[in-house]
Amino acid sequence: QVQVVESGGGRVQAGGSLRLSCTASGSIFSINIMAWYRQAPGKQRELVASIPALGSADYADSVKGRFTISRDNAKNTVELKMNSLKPEDTAVYYCHADGIVTSTGSRYLEAWGQGTLVTVSS
Numbered sequence: 312q313v314q315v316v317e318s319g320g321g322r323v324q325a326g327g328s329l330r331l332s333c334t335a336s337g338s339i340f341s342i343n344i345m346a347w348y349r350q351a352p353g354k355q356r357e358l359v360a361s362i363p364a365l366g367s368a369d370y371a372d373s374v375k376g377r378f379t380i381s382r383d384n385a386k387n388t389v390e391l392k393m394n395s396l397k398p399e400d401t402a403v404y405y406c407h408a409d410g411i412v413t414s415t416g417s418r419y420l421e422a423w424g425q426g427t428l429v430t431v432s433s
Contacts, residue, residue, distance in 0.1 A: 320427030343410025
């Protein structure tokens with residue numbers, strides 16, 4: 312009923328920048344929180360940044376000052392602008408939509424994207 316697709320991953324050198332984009336589609340009326348997670352090799356999936364429909368964004372300590380999350384509520388999109396990338400940022404990045412209310416009346420649904428790989432080389 313709801314699909315989430317992210318794009319923009321790739322390979323960059325340390326210190327470089329990259330922008331990830333995500334679009335949620337389907338019969339969506341609203342989305343409470345949109346977020347970016349990542350999973351590095353050998354590690355658990357972790358929250359990178361999140362942003363509610365109304366209010367300020369929240370960031371993991373490891374990316375504060377370097378990453379910026381933004382969203383367009385009308386288009387159900389969210390972006391993650393990543394600057395000053397480090398090798399430690401290498402991971403598969405996932406887009407997550409939470410607290411979805413559909414146009415057909417379903418409430419509090421959630422959906423995950425398939426992930427996009429970000430590789431930061433030294």
